[in-house]
Amino acid sequence: MMDTTKETKTSLLRTVVLVIGAHIVLILTDGLTLCFGVYLNDLADELDAGLGVLGAASSLLTTVLHLFSPIGTLIVLKIGYRRTIMLGTLLTSCGLILSSRVQSVWQLFISHSLITGIGVSMVYANTVAFIGISCREHVSIANGVITAGTGLIAFPFLINVLRSMYGWRGSLLLLGACVLHATLISVVIFKDPKTTKTTIYLEDEKFIEVRADDEDDEKKEIIEEEKGTKELLKEYLKLPLKYPLFGFLLIVSNVLFISFAGAIYHLVSHAVDIGISEQNAALLMTIFGIGNLVSRLFNGVPIKLNLITSNKLFSVTLLTASVCTILIPFCTRYVYLAAIVLLFGWSIGSVPLIYLISREIVGVRNFPKSMGVLLFSTAPAGVVGGFFTGWIYDVSGSYDTAFFAMASLFFVAFLFQVLPRFYYLKYKIDRDIHTAAGCPKSVTESVI
Structure with a gap:
């Protein structure tokens, strides 16, 4: 002992x-x-x-x-x-x-x-x-x-x-x-x-809600095979097909980064545009950073204590980011804008949850590969988001329309995060019922 x-x-x-x-x-x-x-x-x-x-x-x-x-x-x-x-x-x-x-x-x-x-x-x-x-x-x-x-x-x-x-x-x-x-x-x-x-x-019991490759055994040994570069690249490309929830997570990640970049890159300019001094406008980035830091440090605590799952917490933060972004144009007083930006920083601090959810979906063995695919797929998102917001401003002459558009994208990311999981859980329940009724396991697994 x-x-x-x-x-x-x-x-x-x-x-x-x-x-x-x-x-x-x-x-x-x-x-x-x-x-x-x-x-x-x-x-x-x-x-x-x-x-x-x-x-x-x-x-x-x-x-x-x-x-x-x-x-x-x-x-x-x-x-x-x-x-x-x-x-x-x-x-x-x-x-x-x-x-x-x-x-x-x-x-x-x-x-x-x-x-x-x-x-x-x-x-x-x-x-x-x-x-x-x-x-x-x-x-x-x-x-x-x-x-x-x-x-x-x-x-x-x-x-x-x-x-x-x-x-x-x-x-x-x-x-x-x-x-x-x-x-x-x-x-x-x-x-x-x-x-x-x-x-x-x-x-496996830790991943049973989202893993698509569960087996009856409680534990399974992972043996990394020696493979060539070409075979490994094929495995990278097959990840979204092998794990459909991971494919949806890639969509969520890209929409998230586009909307985040579009909002944060133009936040200071928007503040100056509505009459806030340049010094106070720049301070908004520090306030955003504080909210972001607190979120990243402590978001894992309620997950560790089993108070909420990583998927549910990430869904909540996406919805929060959408609400914060749509409220920014209505905040004409600095104190209200600073409060919204602080909450916005907390919601964006949930980005590391993407890695945690990815690990839960594909498992430990494929997690390094999923990291590569995630980062590779989101490469253009930051540039697209910054350009998109600037283009909307040039056309409309106001940042309000741009922030409303970014809020809509955050909400789209929320929907892509939530809806596919309802379908998957429904399918999992149906699969379990058929399996319990005597349907061969190989048949149900082949559908996945």
């Missing part, structure tokens, strides 16, 4: 260390690069370039991150998590250091958009996937903690301090060196699955 208690405490301690370490790795890579916009004015003065081109170089990093994610998960199967994430942190560091030496805009597209973008993509998707595989008992909390995004609060202040002391080139150089700490952390916390022989078990 004592040995079991001691083993449980040791396992919990390892989980805590792993989650904290993974959180720091993501802060030093994904969180840091998201704050690159602080340098835009410095780059515009130094490189004699427009903010539009520089903004494109900055946002293109996110597109590269999403597009390269499936390749990053394939690399894991070849060299393991530890080496892949280490390589990603090194590329991120090199990209930042090279960006500190650029002399023209096209060099920034190579150093920041391409090199740093590829580096972050190898870190982000694989870190989330590794946590999803390793922290099975506390996955809802761990998933929220590692993607909390505290770097968005801490790094802008640090960057401004370093800029005032060493200039923008010196600060980028120092930040590139700081990312090397993520490399050292990766060596310690990410165990290479190729050198650690462990057997992973799935507890």
Whole structure:
């Protein structure tokens, strides 16, 4: 009994260390690069370039991150998590250091958009996937903690301090060196699955509501077969067909990111447009960040306590985002607008629940592949959302119509999240009835 208690405490301690370490790795890579916009004015003065081109170089990093994610998960199967994430942190560091030496805009597209973008993509998707595989008992909390995004609060202040002391080139150089700490952390916390022989078990009862490949056994052993790259790519493409709920989740994710980008990218401009000072308008982003951070840190708690499922909580946050977005045009007083933006930040903080729901649908074995497919499919969403809102504003001359359109898209995402699951649960009940009545199991499974 004592040995079991001691083993449980040791396992919990390892989980805590792993989650904290993974959180720091993501802060030093994904969180840091998201704050690159602080340098835009410095780059515009130094490189004699427009903010539009520089903004494109900055946002293109996110597109590269999403597009390269499936390749990053394939690399894991070849060299393991530890080496892949280490390589990603090194590329991120090199990209930042090279960006500190650029002399023209096209060099920034190579150093920041391409090199740093590829580096972050190898870190982000694989870190989330590794946590999803390793922290099975506390996955809802761990998933929220590692993607909390505290770097968005801490790094802008640090960057401004370093800029005032060493200039923008010196600060980028120092930040590139700081990312090397993520490399050292990766060596310690990410165990290479190729050198650690462990057997992973799935507890099917935890996924019975959404898993489409249930078996009668309570547990089944997962054995990863050696497959070629072509076969693995085929498995990636077949995931939405093999798991229809995952296919609908891809639609939800894309609509969510389009509507989120369309709303948040133009929030400050809308505030200035209705007469709010630029300083207070910019403060809205900080308020949004606070709501987002609180959501990511604590959304996993009620799921862990079985107070609500991840699917239901995600559905609630989608509906909340729709309501908040439609209320923004009606908030003419700053205090009301700030309150709505805080709640909007909380609702958008539910994005990591997509990864948790994906894991529940496809299972632990296919979770890394689902991460690659999810990120790859949502690559154009941010650009489309920002453009769509701007286009509506140009046509109508008002942000009100644009925010109403974004609210409608949030509601569409809510419907695609909720309605297919009603159909699936109804089908599951019908399948169970037929199976109990003597219908061969193979027949009912073939329908799925």
